[in-house]
Amino acid sequence: MDTTTQIIISGLTLGAMYAISTVSLSLIWGALNVLNMAQGALLTLGGYAAYTASAALGLNAPLAILLTVAAGGLFGVAMYALVVRHMLDREGFEVNVIIATIGIGMVLEAGLQKLYGAYPIRQPLTVEGGFFLGNVYVPYNSVIIVLTSAALMLVLAAVLARTRMGRAIRAISQNRDAARLMGVPVELVYAQVFALAGGLSAASGIMLSTITTLAPTMGYDPMLKAFIICVVAGLGNVMGALYAAFLLGLFESTVQFALGVRFAFISMLVLVIAVLIWRPYGLFGRTRVTKL
Amino acid sequence: MTAPLLQLRDVEAGYGGQRVLRGISFDVPAGQVVTLIGPNGHGKTTLLRCVSGLVRLGAGEILFADEPISGARAHRIVEKGVVHIPQGDLLFTDMSVYDNLMMGAYPKAAYAAAPQRLAEVFSLLPRLQERRSQIVASLSGGERRMLAIGRGLMANGKLLLIDEPSLGLAPLVIDQIYEVIGNLKRHGMAILLVEENASRIIGIADHVHLLDDGKIVWNGTPAEMEENEDILTTYLGG
Ligand SMILES: Nc1ncnc2c1ncn2[C@@H]1O[C@H](COP(=O)(O)OP(=O)(O)OP(=O)(O)O)[C@@H](O)[C@H]1O
Ligand SMILES: [Mg+2]
Numbered sequence: 355m356d357t358t359t360q361i362i363i364s365g366l367t368l369g370a371m372y373a374i375s376t377v378s379l380s381l382i383w384g385a386l387n388v389l390n391m392a393q394g395a396l397l398t399l400g401g402y403a404a405y406t407a408s409a410a411l412g413l414n415a416p417l418a419i420l421l422t423v424a425a426g427g428l429f430g431v432a433m434y435a436l437v438v439r440h441m442l443d444r445e446g447f448e449v450n451v452i453i454a455t456i457g458i459g460m461v462l463e464a465g466l467q468k469l470y471g472a473y474p475i476r477q478p479l480t481v482e483g484g485f486f487l488g489n490v491y492v493p494y495n496s497v498i499i500v501l502t503s504a505a506l507m508l509v510l511a512a513v514l515a516r517t518r519m520g521r522a523i524r525a526i527s528q529n530r531d532a533a534r535l536m537g538v539p540v541e542l543v544y545a546q547v548f549a550l551a552g553g554l555s556a557a558s559g560i561m562l563s564t565i566t567t568l569a570p571t572m573g574y575d576p577m578l579k580a581f582i583i584c585v586v587a588g589l590g591n592v593m594g595a596l597y598a599a600f601l602l603g604l605f606e607s608t609v610q611f612a613l614g615v616r617f618a619f620i621s622m623l624v625l626v627i628a629v630l631i632w633r634p635y636g637l638f639g640r641t642r643v644t645k646l
Numbered sequence: 647m648t649a650p651l652l653q654l655r656d657v658e659a660g661y662g663g664q665r666v667l668r669g670i671s672f673d674v675p676a677g678q679v680v681t682l683i684g685p686n687g688h689g690k691t692t693l694l695r696c697v698s699g700l701v702r703l704g705a706g707e708i709l710f711a712d713e714p715i716s717g718a719r720a721h722r723i724v725e726k727g728v729v730h731i732p733q734g735d736l737l738f739t740d741m742s743v744y745d746n747l748m749m750g751a752y753p754k755a756a757y758a759a760a761p762q763r764l765a766e767v768f769s770l771l772p773r774l775q776e777r778r779s780q781i782v783a784s785l786s787g788g789e790r791r792m793l794a795i796g797r798g799l800m801a802n803g804k805l806l807l808i809d810e811p812s813l814g815l816a817p818l819v820i821d822q823i824y825e826v827i828g829n830l831k832r833h834g835m836a837i838l839l840v841e842e843n844a845s846r847i848i849g850i851a852d853h854v855h856l857l858d859d860g861k862i863v864w865n866g867t868p869a870e871m872e873e874n875e876d877i878l879t880t881y882l883g884g
Contacts, residue, residue, distance in 0.1 A: 518748075518757060525738050525749050532736035535698060537724035537753040537801065 359490045361607045367496040367565065369603025370503035373596055374558035375580035376587070377510065378551035380595040383584070384527035385547045386442065388451040392433065393580060394573030395459035396552060400426050400559025401477060401568050402466050409478050418479065422560060423553045430552020433458060434545050442544075467570040474567035479560060499561045506557060507596055510550075514592060523547055579606075582622050586629050588636025598637060649712050650675045651805055651836050652697070652728075657706035657716075659696050666692045668860035669706070674805065679827075679837045681847045681868075684857035685881060690840045691733050693857070694807045697838070698730035699723040710805070725753045729803035733810050733840070735794040739782045743774055746782060746793055750800030759802060767796045770826060788819035795826060805836045812843050824850065844871070844878065856881060 375393055382390045390396075403425045407418035437458065441450045484493040514520035522543050525533040534540055559573065566572055579602070587598035602622060609621045629637060650673035657670040666689040674680045682690050695701040697708055699720035708716040715723050724730075738746050747767065751760040768775040771792045777785060785793065791811060798806060811827065812820040820843075828850055831837065841847050847854065848868045856864040856877060864877055871877060 518752065521741075521745055521749055522752060524741060524745075528738045528740055529736050531700060532732065532738065533749070534700060534720040535724065535730045535732060535736070536749045536797070537721045537756075538749075539719070539721045 356489045357611060359487055361611050362604065363487075363490065363492055363496060364610075365604035365607035366500050366600065367603070368606055369600035370500045371558055371561050371565075371576060372579050372583055372603055373503055373507060373599035374554050374561075375576050376583040376595040376599045377507065377592055378555045378558075379580050379584050380587070380589065380592050381523070381547050381551050383589045384592065385523055386438070386451075386544055388438065388442075388448055389455070390433075390551065391452055391455040392459035392462065393555060394577030395462040396426060396429065396555035397559035397562055397573035397576060398466060398570060399429060399462060400556030401563030401572060402470060403556060404479055404560045404563070405470075405475060405477055405568055415479055419557070419560060422556050426556025426559070427549040427553035430548035430550070430555075431545050433552070434548035438548070439541065439544070463570050463573075470568070470570070472570060474569045477560070477563040477568055480564040495564055499565070502557070502561065506554065510554070511593065511596075519543070519546060578619075579622065582626050584636075585626055586637055591636070594637060648676070649709075651711060652838065653709040654693075654697075655707045655709070657693070657696055657708060658704040659692060659701050660704060661692075661701075665704070666860055667696070670857075670860075670862055671706075672855050672862060672865065674836055674838050675852075676804075676836050677831075677834045678852040679831050679839055679847075679850050681839045681841055681851040681854045682857055683841060683844055683847070683854060683881070686842070688857055689860050690857055691809055694730055694732075694809050694838070694840060697723075697807055698728060700730075721753070724801060724803070725755070727802075727804035728807065729798045729801045729805070730807040731794050731798040731809065731811070733813065735790050737782045737790055737793060737797070742779050742781055743777045743785070743793055744779060746797050747774070747800050750797035751802075753801060756800060756802045760800065763800050763802055767799050770799070770829060771796050787815055788822065791815060791819070791823055792826070795823070799830075805838065806830065807838045807840075809840045810842060811839070812841065812846055820846065848872065 375397065379390060379393055382388060400422055404418050404422040407413045407421045408415065413421065437454050438451055441447045441454065444450070481495045481498055484491050486492070514524060522533065522538045525536065525538060526540060526543055530540060562572060562576055583598045583602050584595060586602065587594035605625065606618045606622060609618045613621070652674040655671050658665065658667055660666045670693060672680070682693065684690055692701055696703055699715070699718055703716045706716070707714055710726055710728055715726065715728065738749060747764060748760060751757050751763060756763065773789060773792055774796050777789060782790065782793065795811070808827065811823050815823065824846060827837065831850060839847065839851065851868050854866060854868055854871050855862050858881065
């Protein structure tokens with residue numbers, strides 16, 4: 355019983371963190387058909403930006419978080435406007451964007467390492483304390499992570515479902531030419547998608563740094579897992595990504611408890627391969643039949 | 647005498663090295679239905695895509711309401727009131743009927759007037775109201791065509807470019823679609839209509855242009871077209 359509770363709590367916490375990264379990747383893939391390999395570095399940026407805002411600038415937590423999310427959004431827009439935009443619609447742009455965003459990620463990581471050093475730093479925004487559920491200790495920090503992530507995902511889902519911008523994002527991912535014919539300024543919406551993804555990633559980076567520590571490479575592992583989740587869910591499917599993130603979070607924590615931490619990643623890979631054999635477009639994926 | 651709503655002047659365009667349109671000139675006057683007919687693959691869709699800004703002109707000029715629109719971005723052209731209802735519908739298949747219609751009202755001015763437009767579209771195409779929250783993927787071909795037209799009407803445009811509205815539909819459904827188009831004409835809408843089925847345009851077109859191999863090879867009224875045996879047999883299979 356206690357083990358089950360423990361597994362669920364840690365699974366939900368992992369899932370909550372993966373969900374945001376996965377959804378960010380999925381948004382960008384859905385709209386632009388490109389992979390953002392700088393996702394991990396964006397998480398790291400979020401962690402360090404929050405650390406700087408609260409420790410170095412001495413801002414209170416809400417302000418520090420707000421500033422961090424804004425910084426992430428700005429970085430996303432800059433990535434789009436300065437690099438990605440110039441590669442779209444050219445021969446082989448998918449691969450070019452992958453390589454370019456790997457480069458951006460490496461530069462960002464190196465910059466952060468130069469500024470803050472390679473040693474792990476504690477995230478001052480971490481919330482202390484917790485409570486007992488039966489015999490299981492539940493840190494407040496985990497509760498906050500799960501609730502914040504759920505709230506962010508609900509807001510995002512509402513934006514995508516009901517707003518003019520959200521509809522345009524979905525329209526572009528379903529049929530770009532038709533979206534143009536409806537009067538959607540596609541390039542502007544791309545920039546909005548990058549802003550959303552950047553802001554969300556920064557928020558996710560803060561959460562991540564509160565349960566691990568700040569380190570220049572802290573984004574890698576969650577990014578890899580986010581890719582795995584995207585593949586399982588079907589790339590570009592935002593809601594599917596959300597479910598899959600929590601499922602895989604629970605799967606990972608189960609494997610960690612049952613077999614040990616070492617097996618978590620390997621078993622996730624095995625799961626992906628199994629899913630792809632069974633459903634080549636992912637659990638919630640679909641074939642795309644669009645274009646004139 | 648006011649200038650025609652849409653004017654094409656020596657329009658040339660193509661894809662990569664391949665030239666598809668080789669100097670096209672004609673007008674669409676306000677309130678009229680001008681039809682473009684011609685064999686498959688000779689550039690009718692390309693011409694509409696030039697007008698709506700999806701394909702860049704190689705040469706020539708397009709004017710709408712006396713302003714040049716060639717070279718403008720597609721979303722600016724929609725904002726001016728040129729609405730393209732594309733061949734094959736190009737609906738947003740994972741969205742509901744309602745969301746598709748709302749996408750049609752994307753331009754700011756149209757978005758503000760969306761509730762009234764929606765009521766008008768529903769009264770013109772009642773079937774859409776019944777299917778309002780249904781996902782497009784589950785609609786029939788005829789319903790999809792109606793949705794494509796309804797979505798185009800949401801933009802509150804001044805000129806409709808309609809590409810092969812009868813494509814792939816049963817004769818009875820085509821009748822319904824043409825009834826709707828006739829209704830739009832009676833309300834004074836200017837329409838540039840692409841149609842392969844020459845008999846369909848007899849009652850509705852004010853003027854017909856025959857596009858062959860990227861050039862307008864003949865133009866006249868539907869009555870003149872009917873008298874001209876050569877055209878019917880050579881280009882439209884009798
Ligand atoms: N995106 C594209 N890239 C390259 N070539 C294209 C593209 N779209 C159309 N073409 C070519 O341009 C020519 C004209 O095509 P277009 O679609 O304009 O013809 P159409 O008259 O509308 O034909 P249909 O009656 O079959 O709809 C064709 O040879 C076609 O293969
Ligand atoms: Mg065509």
